[in-house]
Amino acid sequence: MIDVRALEQTGANPQNGLTFAEEYRRSLKNRGEDPHWVDKLLAMNVKRKQIITQQETLRAQQNRFGEEIARKRRAGEDAGELLKQMQGMATQSKELEQQVLKADQELTDVLMRLPNRVHHTVPVGESAEDNLLVRASGVKKVFSFKAKEHWELGEKLGILDFERAGKVTGARFTFLRGAAAQLERALIQFMMNLHAEQHGYEEMIPPFIANSASFVGVGQFPKFKDDVFHLTGTDYHLIPTAEVPVTNFFAGETLKESELPVRFAAYSPCFRSEAGSYGKDTRGLIRQHQFNKVELVMFAHPSQSYECHEQLTGHAEKVLQQLDLPYRVVSLCTRDISFGAAKCHDLEVWLPGQNAYREISSCSNFEDFQARRANIRFKSDASKAKPQFVHTLNGSGLAIGRTLIAVLENYQHEDGSVQVPSALSPYMNGLKVIKAK
């Protein structure tokens, strides 16, 4: 969430000469939200502070009287007169306290539903069309035949079974059989090894269920409650990404400045209700209610978070490079960037069967947006400086299901068999080609 008090600051950002409030107004407008929220927030905060001042003044008086009563009692004097004076103060004080709570609550309710301020380098745009191409990498293979889509390949090879998953569970679920199951497992292993051994991340397997406080902490709740599966009768929800449990790993904690950045590479299945995406990507593995993902999460020093963002994006790209899959990196524009992100790079992999680039990773810097909600701070070990909020970042490194699609489509042969990328062979008992039985 945004810092209300920063909205009152008069100092300008040297990068663009705007105050925080002006930047935030602009962010809201470019995201398609009402920029007047800024003025509403400022007004609410003024009112809130007035009530607090009133409440605290009364409270201080109560405390003084209380001490006086205690003193008289000890001295054996009569405190009856004072007690009488305090009768009314207690009820008035409680009433004011309620007003403070209410003002606080109203302010937080608004703050919790407002998106992050975007970084000054984020392209202004109306839709995904306006995303900025940062770079493209790899060479698209030229096929001497019409490239098939992954579901056709998978069904013919007998390794993807959508129909039976429909019977057993429902739409948007899949059975992976034989070589597909093996490939999925190899991809997880390959990515985790790469990030842990070469990119300096600590491996993690988090809980796949998290409570609502954790969802609030990353900015998923209250606004996007409908997007997750809720376990009836509990406060538990299936995670839509490992970002939820992993970012909250340090919730409420103060880290040491010297240990930043902290990096985790977490494997988890992800569960998404996909409410509101009816009719979109209904075939194949692209949009499933359940998929596997390796997620990269970083807790960074504010002065280094954009450097970290580039590194993290690079780490995700490395996976595609090693699998020799063509891809491009785009910087999401103001309308396409997610609620909590200040800046986001999407990695889009080339799918010859679909003849399109499709998102396979999303690498975001949230700055202190999540850290404020989840209360994750750091403090210098030496100086007596106050704790500050960390910057949190995360990115898919990568989505396993979509990587499997990319492998099937990019490595297909005319007869429908699929070459196993050389980087993955060692993880698949040396298997070189996936063929129909």
Added chain:
RNA sequence: GGAGAGGUGGCAGAGUGGUCUAAUGCAUCGGUCUUGAAAACCGACAGGCUCGUAAGGGCCUCGUGAGUUCGAAUCUCACCCUCUCCGCCA
């Protein structure tokens, strides 16, 4: 799921209605002493909010929330979490 015990600062641990502004110890940091170090001694040592140009005030926080009271770490209720034992279980 059943029974019991417990949750106090970075850690350990006192505190059972009003000098709690939370004792004491350890750890950490600064200083004195020392050739240097250790020991000893002196000092510092939570966070949030709020008023104030500042200096400096004030308010809140003893797992969380509600209640009793003029006043709650302390009493009452609910919830959460941890530990021990029993049951079940991969």
